[in-house]
Amino acid sequence: MKEDFKAGVGLSRKWDAREAGREVAETALEKLDGEKPKFFLLFSTIHYEKYGGFQELLNGVWEVLPEGTPLIGGTVGGFVNNCGCFTRGVTALTVAYPNMDTIVGIGSNTKRSPKKAGKECAVTIRKGLEKTLFKNKFLISMVSGAKTPNFAGIGRKKVVNVPTGKYISRLLQMSTITLQYGVARSQKVFREMDKYLEDFYIIGGETTDNNEVRENYQFAGKKVYSNEIVAIGVSTDLGINLIKTYDVGRKMKNVVRITEKSAWNHIICKINDKPARKELLRILRWPDEYIDERIYRRIFFYPVGCPDSPTLDPHVMGAFWGDYIILEYPLKGSRIGFLEYSGETLRKSLQTVVDKLSTGEHYLGIAVACISSIETLGKSVYVIQERLNKVFREAPFLLLYVAGEDIKYPNSPALHMNYSFNMLTLGTHS
Amino acid sequence: MNDDPILEVLEDLLKLDDIYACMVARKNMVSVIPDTSKFNPKIMDVWDIVSLAMKSVFAVIEEYSSVGLDVMEFRLKNHSVLFFVIPETDNALVAIIPALANKGLIEVEMENARRRIVEILKEQEEKKV
Numbered sequence: 001m002k003e004d005f006k007a008g009v010g011l012s013r014k015w016d017a018r019e020a021g022r023e024v025a026e027t028a029l030e031k032l033d034g035e036k037p038k039f040f041l042l043f044s045t046i047h048y049e050k051y052g053g054f055q056e057l058l059n060g061v062w063e064v065l066p067e068g069t070p071l072i073g074g075t076v077g078g079f080v081n082n083c084g085c086f087t088r089g090v091t092a093l094t095v096a097y098p099n100m101d102t103i104v105g106i107g108s109n110t111k112r113s114p115k116k117a118g119k120e121c122a123v124t125i126r127k128g129l130e131k132t133l134f135k136n137k138f139l140i141s142m143v144s145g146a147k148t149p150n151f152a153g154i155g156r157k158k159v160v161n162v163p164t165g166k167y168i169s170r171l172l173q174m175s176t177i178t179l180q181y182g183v184a185r186s187q188k189v190f191r192e193m194d195k196y197l198e199d200f201y202i203i204g205g206e207t208t209d210n211n212e213v214r215e216n217y218q219f220a221g222k223k224v225y226s227n228e229i230v231a232i233g234v235s236t237d238l239g240i241n242l243i244k245t246y247d248v249g250r251k252m253k254n255v256v257r258i259t260e261k262s263a264w265n266h267i268i269c270k271i272n273d274k275p276a277r278k279e280l281l282r283i284l285r286w287p288d289e290y291i292d293e294r295i296y297r298r299i300f301f302y303p304v305g306c307p308d309s310p311t312l313d314p315h316v317m318g319a320f321w322g323d324y325i326i327l328e329y330p331l332k333g334s335r336i337g338f339l340e341y342s343g344e345t346l347r348k349s350l351q352t353v354v355d356k357l358s359t360g361e362h363y364l365g366i367a368v369a370c371i372s373s374i375e376t377l378g379k380s381v382y383v384i385q386e387r388l389n390k391v392f393r394e395a396p397f398l399l400l401y402v403a404g405e406d407i408k409y410p411n412s413p414a415l416h417m418n419y420s421f422n423m424l425t426l427g428t429h430s
Numbered sequence: 431m432n433d434d435p436i437l438e439v440l441e442d443l444l445k446l447d448d449i450y451a452c453m454v455a456r457k458n459m460v461s462v463i464p465d466t467s468k469f470n471p472k473i474m475d476v477w478d479i480v481s482l483a484m485k486s487v488f489a490v491i492e493e494y495s496s497v498g499l500d501v502m503e504f505r506l507k508n509h510s511v512l513f514f515v516i517p518e519t520d521n522a523l524v525a526i527i528p529a530l531a532n533k534g535l536i537e538v539e540m541e542n543a544r545r546r547i548v549e550i551l552k553e554q555e556e557k558k559v
Contacts, residue, residue: 015442015445047446077535078535078538084542084545085538085541085542086538086539086542087535087536087538087539088446088539210532210535211532211535212532293530294529294530296532297532297533374534374535374538375532375533375534375535376534377534378533378534378537378538378541379501379514379537379538379540379541381538382541
């Protein structure tokens with residue numbers, strides 16, 4: 001490893017937000033041997049919402065972090081780092097290296113005006129790195145994820161048993177735009193960012209909570225946000241490597257026609273010209289009782305794929321309102337099928353990442369994967385941690401479980417995914 | 431602040447919203463249990479029946495822990511009861527969670543608690559030696 005490259009991962013398991021902020025910053029910065037950090041990434045589970053709040057978490061961090069350090073982050077479902085696997089706590093990753101320029105970008109109201117938010121963030125990043133001397137560029141981003149709307153008399157539910165009608169689509173769109181409770185729309189944010197950051201690698205995800213899909217937060221500088229994209233653009237002379245793989249297999253079963261979609265293609269209204277939910281139950285041979293608030297204990301094992309897409313575009317079915325099925329991101333094409341998803345497909349995706357990490361020297365790794373994976377793996381997520389620990393040894397790594405994953409290779413379009421496992425490393429590779 | 435580090439681990443776990451109750455126990459005996467007033471009142475309705483069912487599960491744990499039994503779970507009414515066996519003992523870390531909970535996320539913290547308990551037991555063993 002280059003002598004002037006220093007990086008550290010921090011961790012705190014303290015419950016008090018301010019104390020946790022202080023500790024996570026102290027433990028991350030101690031590995032920099034007193035060098036000033038070039039950036040500081042901060043990721044937390046939702047628990048601090050009730051134990052002092054996220055502003056206090058940030059206040060604690062800033063008691064320790066040198067003034068002016070570029071900081072971004074947000075809430076995640078869980079994380080894996082050199083110390084272990086956690087679904088409660090806070091982690092950080094920080095870097096000190098002379099041949100590196102950084103800039104923070106923020107875009108507001110991602111659900112209401114995703115294009116505007118994407119442009120706002122991307123333009124700041126592009127301008128901020130205009131005079132950089134380093135040609136390799138990457139962006140780490142966190143976008144506000146979906147939030148279940150709270151309807152009077154119904155509450156916040158993923159399964160809403162109401163009569164089906166077009167009003168459901170209008171309600172979802174209206175809630176998303178006006179209240180910013182609804183679908184995330186991050187695909188639209190990144191489509192816009194693409195126009196300004198074509199030469200960047202991007203890795204990021206949607207902030208989330210403990211899979212309740214209730215609230216989520218983003219951090220930038222000293223502030224906490226709730227419907228923003230926060231990103232850090234980095235230019236450097238180090239090599240950048242981005243690995244993308246899916247946790248699902250390529251075999252697809254039960255391919256059906258989607259005959260009606262709505263709400264920016266987030267809603268499947270009809271399958272084979274029949275009400276979507278009823279037809280789904282028939283195809284999967286499920287009783288109606290299977291679609292209840294426990295869906296996330298079942299539905300994650302049934303990724304929806306698109307046979308018309310070369311990457312199969314795996315989707316999580318996020319909610320059921322009436323006979324409509326709500327997807328995490330817009331559905332392309334007019335056919336869907338169900339993809340394989342099991343311990344074996346998860347093992348294969350980990351092996352793909354590990355194999356691709358076998359060349360070059362990696363100074364640090366930052367990864368994003370679908371929250372469905374950690375919910376599925378449970379305690380077996382330690383298998384991933386142990387493999388990554390062997391690969392990275394002393395080098396810091398951080399794997400974040402997010403509600404939807406975003407990546408981009410230079411001169412290629414940005415991709416938004418579910419059921420994926422992506423890792424960006426810095427090191428000697430070109 | 432209490433003196434038993436295992437109790438501290440359990441009290442920490444109990445702070446998670448979806449952990450309604452937890453303890454370290456074995457057949458016919460609770461080894462370490464937090465103050466039960468901190469348990470979620472929602473389990474009170476099912477406590478008696480859950481306790482009875484747990485006894486049956488501990489009979490299985492006692493028999494198979496020596497051959498590597500790792501985790502057991504049963505669902506009763508609206509609750510799930512998770513048993514994480516403490517290796518090389520017939521004790522288990524037990525947690526009662528709502529059936530609707532995101533079990534995978536909870537399991538990760540159960541595993542962290544189990545690992546910490548194993549460390550504490552090792553430290554206590556080393557002190558004895």
